[in-house]
Amino acid sequence: MNLGMLRFLKNHSALIVVTATFLWSAVAIMTSRHEEIPAKGAIILRLGHWQLEAGVREAFIAMAAKYHELHPDVTIVQDAVPEGTYGQWMTTQLMGGTSPDMIEVGLGGAIPYNVMMGYYSRYFLPMSASINQPNPYNKGTSLEGMPWRATYKDAMRFAYVEELQEYMQIPLSQFGVRIFYNKDLLRRLTGLKVAPHNYREFLEACRKIKSQVDDRGKPYTPIAGSAYHVGMWDGMMSDPLTYGALRRADFNHDGAVGNDELFVGFKTGLIDFSFPPYEAKFRMLRELTDQFQTGFTGLGRDEAVFLFAQQRAVFISTGTWDAGSLYEQARGVFEMGIMDFPVPAGDDPEFGRISEGPVYERPASSFSFVITRTCKHPEAALDFLRFLGSQRGNEELNRIIGWIPAIQGTRVSDMLEPFDPHLEGIFGYMPVTLGGETIIKWQQLYSLYQVNQISYKDMADEFLPFYLEHGVQEWAEMNRNRRRGMARDEQLLAGVRVLAEKAAPGEAVSRWIKYRQMMTVRLMTRDLNAALLQKKLDEGVAAHAAGPYDFSPELIAKVRARLHPRAGEGK
Amino acid sequence: MKKSLSTHTARGRESVAVCLAILCLGLAGCGKPFERIQPGVRVDAGWDDYRLGEFSLALKEFQAASADAIPGSAVHLEALYGEATTWCLRRPDEDLERAARLFHEVIDLAPTNSMAAWSWLALARIKALPVDGEAPALRPQLDAYQEVIRRFPFHAAGEEAFLMQQAAKLGTPDATQAREALAALQEFIKTHSGSPWRCAAYGLIVHCCTILGLDDLRLEAMMQAWKTAEIDPINPVQDLSWTYWQIATIAEFNAGDFATAREYYRKLIAEYPTEQRVFLAKQELKRMDDLEARLRAEGTAP
Numbered sequence: 001m002n003l004g005m006l007r008f009l010k011n012h013s014a015l016i017v018v019t020a021t022f023l024w025s026a027v028a029i030m031t032s033r034h035e036e037i038p039a040k041g042a043i044i045l046r047l048g049h050w051q052l053e054a055g056v057r058e059a060f061i062a063m064a065a066k067y068h069e070l071h072p073d074v075t076i077v078q079d080a081v082p083e084g085t086y087g088q089w090m091t092t093q094l095m096g097g098t099s100p101d102m103i104e105v106g107l108g109g110a111i112p113y114n115v116m117m118g119y120y121s122r123y124f125l126p127m128s129a130s131i132n133q134p135n136p137y138n139k140g141t142s143l144e145g146m147p148w149r150a151t152y153k154d155a156m157r158f159a160y161v162e163e164l165q166e167y168m169q170i171p172l173s174q175f176g177v178r179i180f181y182n183k184d185l186l187r188r189l190t191g192l193k194v195a196p197h198n199y200r201e202f203l204e205a206c207r208k209i210k211s212q213v214d215d216r217g218k219p220y221t222p223i224a225g226s227a228y229h230v231g232m233w234d235g236m237m238s239d240p241l242t243y244g245a246l247r248r249a250d251f252n253h254d255g256a257v258g259n260d261e262l263f264v265g266f267k268t269g270l271i272d273f274s275f276p277p278y279e280a281k282f283r284m285l286r287e288l289t290d291q292f293q294t295g296f297t298g299l300g301r302d303e304a305v306f307l308f309a310q311q312r313a314v315f316i317s318t319g320t321w322d323a324g325s326l327y328e329q330a331r332g333v334f335e336m337g338i339m340d341f342p343v344p345a346g347d348d349p350e351f352g353r354i355s356e357g358p359v360y361e362r363p364a365s366s367f368s369f370v371i372t373r374t375c376k377h378p379e380a381a382l383d384f385l386r387f388l389g390s391q392r393g394n395e396e397l398n399r400i401i402g403w404i405p406a407i408q409g410t411r412v413s414d415m416l417e418p419f420d421p422h423l424e425g426i427f428g429y430m431p432v433t434l435g436g437e438t439i440i441k442w443q444q445l446y447s448l449y450q451v452n453q454i455s456y457k458d459m460a461d462e463f464l465p466f467y468l469e470h471g472v473q474e475w476a477e478m479n480r481n482r483r484r485g486m487a488r489d490e491q492l493l494a495g496v497r498v499l500a501e502k503a504a505p506g507e508a509v510s511r512w513i514k515y516r517q518m519m520t521v522r523l524m525t526r527d528l529n530a531a532l533l534q535k536k537l538d539e540g541v542a543a544h545a546a547g548p549y550d551f552s553p554e555l556i557a558k559v560r561a562r563l564h565p566r567a568g569e570g571k
Numbered sequence: 572m573k574k575s576l577s578t579h580t581a582r583g584r585e586s587v588a589v590c591l592a593i594l595c596l597g598l599a600g601c602g603k604p605f606e607r608i609q610p611g612v613r614v615d616a617g618w619d620d621y622r623l624g625e626f627s628l629a630l631k632e633f634q635a636a637s638a639d640a641i642p643g644s645a646v647h648l649e650a651l652y653g654e655a656t657t658w659c660l661r662r663p664d665e666d667l668e669r670a671a672r673l674f675h676e677v678i679d680l681a682p683t684n685s686m687a688a689w690s691w692l693a694l695a696r697i698k699a700l701p702v703d704g705e706a707p708a709l710r711p712q713l714d715a716y717q718e719v720i721r722r723f724p725f726h727a728a729g730e731e732a733f734l735m736q737q738a739a740k741l742g743t744p745d746a747t748q749a750r751e752a753l754a755a756l757q758e759f760i761k762t763h764s765g766s767p768w769r770c771a772a773y774g775l776i777v778h779c780c781t782i783l784g785l786d787d788l789r790l791e792a793m794m795q796a797w798k799t800a801e802i803d804p805i806n807p808v809q810d811l812s813w814t815y816w817q818i819a820t821i822a823e824f825n826a827g828d829f830a831t832a833r834e835y836y837r838k839l840i841a842e843y844p845t846e847q848r849v850f851l852a853k854q855e856l857k858r859m860d861d862l863e864a865r866l867r868a869e870g871t872a873p
Contacts, residue, residue: 122623128805154845157810246851253820255848356854363845423845424853480704487700491660495622497689498653502615510805512767517801519731520771524738527706528778535744549824551862558827563863564870 046100059400101375137390171365202342224313225292239428257429273460360425365406435474626661
């Protein structure tokens, strides 16, 4: 090589590298595009999702291959996009008309709810008609002939978009939260082979763990916690203790306590912070967070997982979505177990009388896909989703990923057995915030409580006057916001009614029924319960007032009269 | 030289003329063939835009349809109604005065037409719209609904106006208003025996009874609301768990009819075993048993 050539290479090295890279990438793209070009008459379906966890992409590849065996003319290609950019990616793809044929929806916080409603009507195909038909891939199974919707464990309850009065999504998995633990470490530090399910025994195991140190003299942490994890422990253990508030503040008897009802309960003296279940919740939360590593509120999910993977902590809470990844990290290093959250025994001196039962877990299916309106072969996309949502297909898909199937009669892998949901039980009722200021105040005090800088009594003493005073304005603002929402409902209903008027005779009956049902709920009766609650608030503190679930003397008299009609006559 | 120049100039002009001709032909070819869009198609497109929240596009379609349609024709009325609804309900940039003018235009053009009935109802609904989140005055609402009821008593818009009128009366839980609404609703049930709105009417009766403390009638109305509920033929499997729950709790806590309460709690448990209220339903069944046992023991005590 002569000097001139060397000089040329030296002077233009950057340009040469850029050119070479460009040529390489152009060739690579052209080659892959060429491979994607379907044979004449063949169909390529693209599927977009954000699940980068271990197993998901592999599962789609495997299921696509199985489907391709059944339908050689259909090929499935997946676009796995990181969670952090999924919202922007989906929006640009939909607006640009280049979105995949099937796209996963439901990533919390990715797209605001009202915007998502617009996307549903503009970009996605309704599924109602299809999900009420039997799934052909269930032929020969126990679900043969059943409407597809009815084959789901949750009857597709959360696939329904009320604003559109349509089922829009096809869910494929269920999720749950449990405690993962290091079996080896637990055995070594406590002598226990299995983690205790009884609350007191669990705390005792934590005490033993905390009292021991490793080779370098550092103490072990019983529970690997973080700001991400603390909500799971609260939601599955301490918050459900507040279930008893239902009997004090569920004024409309709907089986739940809204923040408006609880405020009325506080204002009318039916409930306060000395309510034993509320005190119990915070006592238990303190006992649990005492087992976390110091400064856990400032840590994120990954720091806690790291502590657990490094065998510095015995327990960690997480969901099915992380199960595969945690097993991967533990493989060959330590044996991992999964356990249900501990519960206080009936004779527990502190919580026995307050904990009324197991914690209820709503069987909700997610990992949901929609079909986009730009899909050139919507019937093929629907057929692929039917394949994934069939008894055999759904079992296989979730077996590969390591998640819980959404379809009835499917087998769950042994690893996930502890995730069997509790379908009966209690849930928490302490929504003590109404709007901006009470939310901020409560969050500030709650954070201080979590890090043990304030006692429950001090927290309650500081929050209560603030809540009762500022709550009045926030209550009024909540009511104003409810009324402000009326114009939007009117807007929606006008469109629904015209759709009913213009529908073909067969469809019109259904459309009118939907209109009347929506009209009744959204406009006719929207203010009535709120008005009753306002009346109760205006009446103020009522001494010796009965709670909504108390049997009043008049009611007892009625029941007595029914049981002893003659005695009633005599009286 | 001069000749040559002029020849060049002439050739140049010819070339320019040819180019211009080609350009014109090309442009003509590129343009879409003139096609008049039917007003009916424009109205449908307007409603599609409306439902997608594209209110400016919807207005353009409705206005174009209105301009092209034969005055007073069905399509013309539909276009005017669509434009009026859009001005009324678009957010932001609503124009209620303009909307009201257009609704009145529909009414003036065809006072007995179905579109006029819906326009009267829309005018009443304008009076019911909250202003900055505050509830609007009650009397103008009631009068406006009454206008629709008087003109179209058996039209769907008239029936809807009647129910909205009663609901407005119940907006403040006042015994006098509740008694008035209860009587009106009971009369509606009698005179509109075939109305698809009966379920909603029974629902409002339940609410009247709540205010008035008429517990047995409340339970009966709740049962009727369930029996008259419409079943959507496209979606025949309806979730009745909430209805069962309401009947059971009214029977238990208001009517003291424990037999009915037990029946509906058990229906909820059997038909919706994974429903979140199942645990509470079982607790209530036990509470009723305990109370009855206590009262029985009282009855047998010497």
